[in-house]
Amino acid sequence: MDAFVTRTSKKRKPSAELIAATTPADAAPEESTDIKLAILSSLHPDIDQETLLDILLAHDGNVEATAEALKSRHLNTSRKPPSSSTVTSQTSLRSFADLSSPPSKRAKVMCKKGQTLHLYDPKDIAEHTPCSIIHNFLPAAEANALLIELLEESKTFEKITFKLFDNVVSSPHTSGFYVGTAKELHEQKHDYVYNGARLADVRTLTPQLERVRSRVQEVVNREIQARIHTHHGGKKLKYQSPLPWNPNAAFVNCYNGPQESVGWHTDQLTYLGPRPTIGSLSLGVAREFRVRRMLPPDPSSSQSESLGPQISLHLPHNSLLIMHSTMQEEWKHSISPASSLTPHPIAINRRINITYRDYKPQFHPRFTPKCPCGVPCVLRVVTKNPKNWGKYFWMCHAGNVPGKQGCEYFKWAEFDDDGNPIPTT
């Protein structure tokens, strides 16, 4: 399973403006946002700074374009984003964006130093993150029935414990793991390893999880094709599977109250292979899902990790989030603790999240490298060293097993264009 706690890392000191560009090379220093805001504020003293910033961001930081847009619009004096639990759509960026300009001109997202950019509108989310979102995904009665069923199931979920450095820690929420068939259940219990350990509790998909799986499958496959068309010029990514996405496993998380969370992480590639897609259905109380792009650290700096600005996506009850093929290798995600929640009529302050995943047969541990410790290796991607940025490797995972030290095993991973492992000796 994934890494669940927040690790503190030495971060590169942010510049006056944080610019999350489509590619890091696009990031260029510009006039400070504060100066731009001061200019706009002097032109429109009746509009609050947060609103001005939103509109400025929607115009790629261009003061002239922002001023033009403001001239031609009547604005309320305050336009803060509404509270997460009541929101299903957003006006924040989209209603002010100049949509006549080509997407390449609109691809940069800026946000003020230390600020989180809140996105609600599905078009903004698709444009500025590697995700897409579908609100009101299931018929209302079906979503409620699934929520009720999983709230009952979650009473027997447990926190995942794993070793971090020399301590055994547990995830700040509970989880359950579901697969489709008895054969898959047997394999999961006996062959697969998560954080260095085997799962004792694997369940078969409930009839409702099974029914919803087919719907998720259909929509996610449609969204994958749409994404390839809109973001990748009609051609799938190198290493992305050309096969239809087949969600044969589901992790169900339960967040019981505002303090339960999941720290910054990427989902493990080990059994999904490179460039995976994940379908994530949210039920119950709305929570914020935050994403940050991983950028190659500046080779001349001593920092080991560089992250773009935080973008917050609000996941209300019955929303399907699709994490597309660039997400796990290039972005981190988290569910941050909330200061308060607006109670959901059924779940009160609990949230259920189902991530449907496609376990690829060619990534069964029988076929992937084993280190001298005898534990199947974990598949990872280089995100800290700019020299080998984006390269995949297999490494020993035994260090995560309580009581085991692990070894130094490391091997570059090789795939064909469709992401199938190329066996090497």
Ligand SMILES: O=C(O)CCC(=O)C(=O)O
């Ligand atoms: O709860 C969520 O929306 C995300 C869960 C997650 O990131 C995970 O299970 O890996």
Ligand SMILES: [Fe+2]
């Ligand atoms: Fe995750």
